[in-house]
Amino acid sequence: MSGEAQPGAGHNSEVGGIAGDRLRSIIERVERLEEERKALAGDIKDIFSEAKSAGLDVKIIREIIRDRRKEPADIEEHETMKDLYRRSLGI
Known part of the structure; x- marks a missing residue:
């Protein structure tokens, strides 16, 4: 053993x-x-x-870094929707 x-x-x-x-x-x-x-x-x-x-502005820098990872078409769509929502809220 x-x-x-x-x-x-x-x-x-x-x-x-x-x-x-x-x-x-x-x-x-x-x-x-x-x-x-x-x-x-x-x-x-x-x-x-x-x-x-x-x-x-660190918050803005972080947003730009996040956006640079996205496709331009996705960014445009996001911005268009955000603009639409702002206009519907009057801001």
Whole structure:
């Protein structure tokens, strides 16, 4: 019995068909990316702080960034609908 491998004793052991090394690798990659995302979020926050201290409207900058991801036709449709709603409300 002493010569038998113990379940879970090796790094590459499989439990329920899942290789421990593969699972660990995936988890560690996700953890690294989450750390990078946190660092990037901090950098973005710093840039928005810089914009605000320069007197720029951060809310408008965020809207423009969001709009730049959209197709021009979608932006036009959105603006047309928003204008229609404003006119119907008298604003």
